[in-house]
Amino acid sequence: MTAPIQTSANAASGAVASGKAFGASAASATAGASGAAAANPASAASGAAVSAGVSASAPAAAVVERPLTHFRTLPVSVKVNGEIVGPTDVPAGLMMIDFLHEYLHLTGSRLGCGQGICHACVVIVDKPDGTSEEVRTCITGANFFHGKTIRTIEGHAKRNEAGEVVELSPIQQKFLEHFSFQCGYCTPGFVNAATVLIERLKRQPIGKDQVEQTITEALNDHICRCTGYVRYYEAVKEVVMTTPGLVKEAA
Numbered sequence: 299m300t301a302p303i304q305t306s307a308n309a310a311s312g313a314v315a316s317g318k319a320f321g322a323s324a325a326s327a328t329a330g331a332s333g334a335a336a337a338n339p340a341s342a343a344s345g346a347a348v349s350a351g352v353s354a355s356a357p358a359a360a361v362v363e364r365p366l367t368h369f370r371t372l373p374v375s376v377k378v379n380g381e382i383v384g385p386t387d388v389p390a391g392l393m394m395i396d397f398l399h400e401y402l403h404l405t406g407s408r409l410g411c412g413q414g415i416c417h418a419c420v421v422i423v424d425k426p427d428g429t430s431e432e433v434r435t436c437i438t439g440a441n442f443f444h445g446k447t448i449r450t451i452e453g454h455a456k457r458n459e460a461g462e463v464v465e466l467s468p469i470q471q472k473f474l475e476h477f478s479f480q481c482g483y484c485t486p487g488f489v490n491a492a493t494v495l496i497e498r499l500k501r502q503p504i505g506k507d508q509v510e511q512t513i514t515e516a517l518n519d520h521i522c523r524c525t526g527y528v529r530y531y532e533a534v535k536e537v538v539m540t541t542p543g544l545v546k547e548a549a
């Protein structure tokens with residue numbers, strides 16, 4: 299007598315858990331038992347017990363809430379492309395790339411390798427001393443950026459009040475003119491890397507003889523699966539050579 303009752307209870311729990319109407323399950327279970335009763339009185343007795351089990355001992359509806367996971371949370375408040383967002387409590391292990399995608403809906407930063415190798419996911423961090431640097435968001439927690447100022451690929455172009463792009467940044471424009479990218483997956487990372495380079499050269503101009511090596515080193519960490527390296531390089535070199543004040547005649 300025990301087994302059928304347990305079975306009914308489990309079925310009831312399952313129905314509740316799956317969002318089905320418990321009454322409907324009980325009714326069909328009872329109907330099934332009635333049908334069987336005509337052919338087999340023994341099973342009718344059993345069926346009655348089943349029905350009784352469902353309707354009476356259904357406190358099994360004691361569905362216990364058991365959260366599958368428990369997150370420690372940390373606050374994130376960050377200035378992104380000129381606007382402060384947060385503070386928002388996020389899971390302690392949340393990577394910045396996921397915060398950008400899932401919380402801010404800024405999906406321009408690309409998740410490539412997810413292991414800190416390809417640099418497709420970098421954003422620019424603007425530091426208090428006026429310098430800027432790239433940071434990989436696939437291996438850096440969102441909380442690391444708490445209180446910081448960052449730029450993502452969405453923040454480079456100038457926009458009008460309606461949010462429409464009205465002017466690309468010099469790097470974006472030259473990438474376009476050189477048709478530097480193919481699939482474009484790596485492009486946000488290259489734009490950020492080249493932008494950090496240009497900003498550094500504005501502070502610390504280099505000699506003409508250092509241009510090639512400096513650009514190569516600045517872009518070197520970025521992987522392009524479409525192998526568009528030459529055109530990226532050429533576009534950045536044109537910006538470096540045509541922007542006043544970045545290159546000195548001699549080092």
Ligand code: FES
Pocket residue numbers: 408409410411412413414415416417418419420434435436437
């Ligand atoms: S996705 Fe971040 S380094 Fe590759």
Ligand code: FES
Pocket residue numbers: 478479480481482483484485521522523524525526
């Ligand atoms: S353009 Fe396709 S990965 Fe670089």
